[in-house]
Amino acid sequence: MATIVVVNDRMQRGYRYERTAPAGGDFDPRFRPELTPAEMLELGVFGGKYMTDCRDEFPAEWFARARLATGKRDCRLNFFGVDASQKLSVWRARGWLHPDDPRGWFQWYCRYYMGRRMPEEDTRQIGRWLAFRRHLRQIELHCAPGDWWCRRRQRQAALHWAYDSRRL
Secondary structure, eight states: OOEEEEEESSSOEEEEEEEOSOTTOSOOTTOOOSSOHHHHHHHOOGGGOTTTTOGGGSOGGGTSSOOOOSSSOOGGGSTTSSOOOOOHHHHHHTTOOBTTBTTOHHHHHHHHHHTBOOHHHHHHHHHHHHHTHHHHHHHHHHSOTTOTTTTHHHHHHHHHTTOOGGGO
16 A cells, blocks of 8 residues: 655655555665665764754654764764765756755665655666766775775765675
8 A cells, every 4th residue: 555755844845755665675676775774874874964854754763873963964973984975066966866856866765765666766766876886896996805994985975875885
């Protein structure tokens, strides 16, 4: 049975979407994220600022152990303690944002994880996720296994894309 979600946060007012797939299931077979949104938030991503005004849309347990900033974003909250994000204005300028997901890839992933399906946009975002693997390869080529100090920005960026760079 589908569930209708109505979003009212700082970036969307009255946005409605339908969850048609089970939470955490029925993913495209090419899309195999290594981290759930809850795990990403717990590890520390996006300077702790990404999800502070839209908690009502997602399960409370996602935020129980999340590393969230109380004021401005704080990159010390990121797992690797570095800034690995580009400004939202860059994402807008490069055409990376879909109108339904004005916060970007992670917002898409959270909604996809919870069961929203938008076939054309899902294909685009999964393609972007697959393309990010080139950064993982750079870590593998240039860093000793388990050396978390090597390429910390790329490792943090990988966490932002649901790849568990702690394993490399």
